Amino acid sequence: MDLLIYAAFFLTMALTYAVICLGLNLQWGQTGLFNVGIAGFVAVGAYVSALLTTPAIDGRLGGFGLPILIGWLGGGLAAGVLCFLLGALTLRLRADYLAIATFGAAVVIQLALLNLEGVTGGPFGIGFIPRPFGILQSHANLFTLANLGVMLATVLLSYLVLEHLVRSPWGRVLRALREDETAARALGKNPVTYRLQAFAIGGFFMGLGGAAQAHFIGFIAPDNYLPILTFQVWTMLIVGGSGNMRGAILGAVLVWAIWALSGSAVSALFPPEAQARAASLQIVMIGVALCAVLLLRPRGLLGEAGTLRARRPALFSKASLSKGTHSKGSKTNA
Amino acid sequence: MILQPVMDGLVNGAIIGLGAIGVTLTYSILRFANFAHGELLSWGAYLALTISAALGAMLPALGTPIGPFSFGWSVPIAMAGSILATAALTLATDWLLFERLRRSGAATIILVMASFGAALALRNLIEFAYTSSPQYFTNALQISREILPGLRATPDQMLVVGLGVVLVIAVHLVLTRSAAGRAMRAVSENPQLAALVGIDARGVIRMVWILGAGLAAIGGIMSGVVVQIRPTMGHDLLLPLFAAAILGGIGSVPGAMLAGLMVGLAEAFTVQIIGAEWRAAVSFVILVAVLLLRPQGIFGKAMA
Numbered sequence: 001m002d003l004l005i006y007a008a009f010f011l012t013m014a015l016t017y018a019v020i021c022l023g024l025n026l027q028w029g030q031t032g033l034f035n036v037g038i039a040g041f042v043a044v045g046a047y048v049s050a051l052l053t054t055p056a057i058d059g060r061l062g063g064f065g066l067p068i069l070i071g072w073l074g075g076g077l078a079a080g081v082l083c084f085l086l087g088a089l090t091l092r093l094r095a096d097y098l099a100i101a102t103f104g105a106a107v108v109i110q111l112a113l114l115n116l117e118g119v120t121g122g123p124f125g126i127g128f129i130p131r132p133f134g135i136l137q138s139h140a141n142l143f144t145l146a147n148l149g150v151m152l153a154t155v156l157l158s159y160l161v162l163e164h165l166v167r168s169p170w171g172r173v174l175r176a177l178r179e180d181e182t183a184a185r186a187l188g189k190n191p192v193t194y195r196l197q198a199f200a201i202g203g204f205f206m207g208l209g210g211a212a213q214a215h216f217i218g219f220i221a222p223d224n225y226l227p228i229l230t231f232q233v234w235t236m237l238i239v240g241g242s243g244n245m246r247g248a249i250l251g252a253v254l255v256w257a258i259w260a261l262s263g264s265a266v267s268a269l270f271p272p273e274a275q276a277r278a279a280s281l282q283i284v285m286i287g288v289a290l291c292a293v294l295l296l297r298p299r300g301l302l303g304e305a306g307t308l309r310a311r312r313p314a315l316f317s318k319a320s321l322s323k324g325t326h327s328k329g330s331k332t333n334a
Numbered sequence: 335m336i337l338q339p340v341m342d343g344l345v346n347g348a349i350i351g352l353g354a355i356g357v358t359l360t361y362s363i364l365r366f367a368n369f370a371h372g373e374l375l376s377w378g379a380y381l382a383l384t385i386s387a388a389l390g391a392m393l394p395a396l397g398t399p400i401g402p403f404s405f406g407w408s409v410p411i412a413m414a415g416s417i418l419a420t421a422a423l424t425l426a427t428d429w430l431l432f433e434r435l436r437r438s439g440a441a442t443i444i445l446v447m448a449s450f451g452a453a454l455a456l457r458n459l460i461e462f463a464y465t466s467s468p469q470y471f472t473n474a475l476q477i478s479r480e481i482l483p484g485l486r487a488t489p490d491q492m493l494v495v496g497l498g499v500v501l502v503i504a505v506h507l508v509l510t511r512s513a514a515g516r517a518m519r520a521v522s523e524n525p526q527l528a529a530l531v532g533i534d535a536r537g538v539i540r541m542v543w544i545l546g547a548g549l550a551a552i553g554g555i556m557s558g559v560v561v562q563i564r565p566t567m568g569h570d571l572l573l574p575l576f577a578a579a580i581l582g583g584i585g586s587v588p589g590a591m592l593a594g595l596m597v598g599l600a601e602a603f604t605v606q607i608i609g610a611e612w613r614a615a616v617s618f619v620i621l622v623a624v625l626l627l628r629p630q631g632i633f634g635k636a637m638a
Contacts, residue, residue, distance in 0.1 A: 034443045036369070036450060089622060093629050096367040096446050100576045101625065103369070104618035107573055115611045227569075231454055234447070280461040287455030291431055294448050298440075 005141055008148045010260065011253070015151040016213040018252035021236045022158050022245060023205030029242035030166055031198040032178040033087075034095070037102030038206060038233045040109035041079040043225035045207025046214035047113065049075035050126045053215075060126075061119045068132055072211040079207025084200040091195050098199075106230065113222040125221030129214050147216060154212060155249060158205055163245050165201070174198055228283065232259065235286060238293050241300030250302060259286075337485040339602035345491045345560055347598020348498030349375075351591035352553035353571055354578035355505060356546025362522040362585035363542045364436075366445040370427070371550060372568035372575060373456040378420045378551025379558040379567065380460055383469060385419075386412035397472070402489035404474040405559060413555050420551040424543040427452055433539075453569070461565040468562040471555075494556045501549065502591040509587055514541055522585055570614070574601070577617035581624045583631025593632060596620075 020042055027033045035041075049071035056063035066074075086105055090097045113120045120126065131137070133146040165171055176184040177191045185191060214220045232255065240251020262282055270278040293300065353375055360368045389408040390397040396408035431448050478486040509515035520528040521538045529535055557567060578597045582589025601616045624631065 032441070032443060034446055089625050093625065095441075095443055097580075097625065097629075099369075099443070099446050100367055100580070101621065104573050104576075104621055108615045108618045111612060111615050231450070234450075277462050277465065280458040280466075283458040284455045284462060287451045287453075287458065290451035291448050291455070294440075294444060294451070295431070295434055298444070 001141075005144050008144045010257070012144070012148045012151045012216055013213070014253040014256040015148075015155045015249075016209050016216065017233065017236060017256050018155050018249040019158050019209035019212060020206050020233050021209075021240070021248040021252040022155075022162055023202040023209065024233055024237050025202075025242060025245060025248040026162055026166070026205070027199055027202035029237065029244065029248070030171060030178070031174045031195055031202075032095075033091075033195060033199050033202075034099045035083075035102045035199075035202070036099045036230060037086075037104075037106035037109075039225045039227055039229040040102070040106030041083060041203050041206040042210035042213070042229060042233075043109055043113060043220075043222075044082055045075035045079045045210030046220050046225075047075075047120055047126070048078040048207070049211030050129045050214050050220055051119070053130050054126060054128055060117075060121060068130060068215060071215070072208055075211030075214075076204040076208035079210065080200045080204035083203025083206075084196060087196045087199040091192050091199070106225075106227065110222060110225060113225065120222075123222060125219060127219045129218050129220065131215055131218055151212065151216075154208070158208070159245055159249065162205070166245065170194070170197075231283075231286070231290075232256075235290050237300075238290060238298075239300055241302035244300075244302045247300055247302035251300065254301075337482060339606045340599065341481075341485055341487045341491065342605075343599030343602030344495050344595060345487075345598070346601060347595035348495050348591075349553045349557045349560075349594075350571065350574045350578050350598050351498055351594025352501065352549045352556070353575045354582065354590040354594045355502065355587050356550045357575045357579040358582060358584055358586065358590040359518075359542050359546050361579060363518060364432070364445075364539060366442045366449065367576065369446065369449040369572065370453040370456060371449075371546065372570075372572035373453050373460075374420055374424060374547050374550035374568065375554030375557065375571055376460055376563075376565060376568035377423055377456065377554070378416050378547070379554035379563045380464055380565075381419045382409070382412040382416035382551070382555045383471065383558065383563055384412075385415045386471060399472070399474055403493065404476045404488075404490050405472050409471055409555070409559070413552065416555060417548040417551045421544040421547040424547040425540065427456075428539070428543055453572075457565060457569055464565065466565055468564045469558075470562055471559055488560075490559050494560055497552070497556065498591065501552065502588060505545065505549070506587050508545075514538075518542065573614065573617040573621070574598075577621045577624070580629075581620060581631055583633035586631070586633040589631060589633035 020038065024035065024038060027035050049068075051061070052064050052066045052074045053068055053071035054063045055065050082105070086101050087098070090101045114123055116122070131143075131147070132150045133143060136143040136146055166174075173184065173189050173194050176187075177189065177194055181191055217224075233252075236251040236255040237248055238251070239255055240249070241247030263279075266275060266278045266282060353371065356374065357368065357371050360366070360371065386405075386408040389411060390406070393408075395406075396411070397406040399406055400410075431452060432445060435445055435448055476488040476490055478488045478491075480486050481492075509518060517528070517533045517538050518541060520531070520533055521535055525535060528538075554563075554568065557563075557571075561567075574594075574597050578594040579590055580593075581596065582591070582593035597617055597620060600620060601613050604616045605613050
């Protein structure tokens with residue numbers, strides 16, 4: 001029974017990552033937008049939701065005590081708006097400018113979390129974030145299972161919404177733009193508009209996942225949102241299979257399991273003074289693994305289904321060529 | 335008081351500029367934003383630290399400070415060794431990772447992502463090997479001298495700025511006056527055309543890596559001499575490097591150096607006026623401003 005409850009708790013956490021990973025799959029898997037600032041958007045979702053739902057505290061802004069649902073939606077919207085702004089700034093330019101801009105945004109968000117003490121609580125973070133079904137807290141098992149239920153429903157709903165979007169004509173345009181931008185433009189589709197929409201919607205789900213996470217842990221601090229989080233979510237998507245919504249969910253659960261297990265192996269096997277070193281080696285191995293998957297199996301466990309692509313490399317090079325012409329074109333306009 | 339941040343800014347700016355030259359060359363010739371470039375500065379510094387410590391242990395005489403500087407001959411010798419070793423490291427990374435991806439025709443963004451994975455592995459490898467506590471080339475204290483009224487600098491700091499200026503002129507001359515430099519610029523302008531006239535693209539790519547790694551190693555060592563050596567030093571410099579490379583105009587070596595100095599000065603004045611805790615935000619603000627106002631950078635060459 002204890003094991004079952006632990007499994008439920010573990011799965012709840014893994015599913016919060018699944019929501020973030022679904023958002024990344026819309027940005028990267030479907031649209032080919034490289035976001036290196038995931039940690040920042042997740043943090044925005046978590047902090048906005050926490051500010052909206054926690055009770056008021058002296059010396060800190062916020063604490064509006066609103067319902068959790070509003071907090072989650074607010075967190076998602078805030079992250080989505082931020083993505084929209086960054087996308088509007090960079091999506092007209094070369095593809096990797098977005099990567100640099102999101103990387104920078106995550107750095108600045110991290111700084112803001114640490115230094116805007118009046119809003120974020122600074123290094124001490126924000127505690128007492130209300131948890132879903134808080135009334136059940138005295139029945140520990142029931143409470144855990146209810147939380148798992150909430151998260152299962154959130155993932156299912158996110159999956160259905162995104163899958164519907166991706167299968168709609170809108171989703172087809174995204175893939176058309178990703179594969180052959182020139183052809184899609186010839187059909188009168190404005191690439192920037194579509195990419196911007198996809199980037200913002202993906203950001204919404206990152207914020208939502210961050211909000212959900214904050215409410216399950218009940219406490220947030222800047223240290224939860226270091227670049228390693230970005231990296232974890234990326235590994236989840238690449239391992240699961242980018243372009244495939246089910247792959248994103250599978251990857252999230254699988255990689256979180258590997259991460260949690262190797263983490264507890266490190267703390268069990270190494271003496272305390274060697275644990276920091278062992279943990280850095282753990283990250284080295286995962287970095288190498290990401291590169292290896294990119295080289296050996298770029299499609300991940302569940303590849304993208306139902307696309308008319310012969311070999312991914314060939315199509316990729318075509319996509320990159322068309323990106324090159326696009327950026328040249330936009331420069332003459334600028 | 336007003337002038338002092340100028341000196342601090344120039345010192346940091348020279349280090350940023352040295353790294354940004356590598357970023358801008360990789361960007362314009364290999365055509366991707368290399369997120370692992372910052373780690374080359376850290377690796378350069380740590381490799382030099384290892385070599386100079388070994389030299390110092392074998393021949394203690396090398397540890398006695400040269401003239402007014404805080405370090406002995408072991409550091410310049412270690413610098414030469416570190417440049418070679420860092421170049422070897424980048425060539426190995428290219429051979430293991432980037433070259434394979436290039437050959438399979440992977441999109442730019444896949445290369446960016448691979449560099450992101452490589453950065454994580456390289457950074458944490460340093461932390462594993464050397465732990466996360468900061469280290470120093472020497473423990474000698476330096477007294478700063480007054481150069482102008484209200485402007486003080488240590489000899490080490492002046493050396494960093496001087497070396498930065500010398501190196502940027504040297505690299506600029508190599509790129510504009512030598513056959514190898516012309517080959518590099520040709521590949522950056524148009525790889526297909528360059529291949530048609532018989533330029534060996536692989537040789538050019540190797541040269542870009544060696545040049546970028548060498549400058550990064552020097553930048554990292556200089557940073558270690560004037561500040562300290564930490565596993566995260568390269569990661570912390572990455573955003574300033576990108577900001578400088580983009581502000582300077584992708585592909586422009588003098589632009590990267592000039593923009594590096596500007597980023598360094600902006601950081602120094604931010605520390606002075608707003609506070610040290612917001613220093614890391616400066617590069618982002620500069621980046622956003624450049625992307626909004628002049629995406630082609632100061633030296634307005636169109637980006638390919």
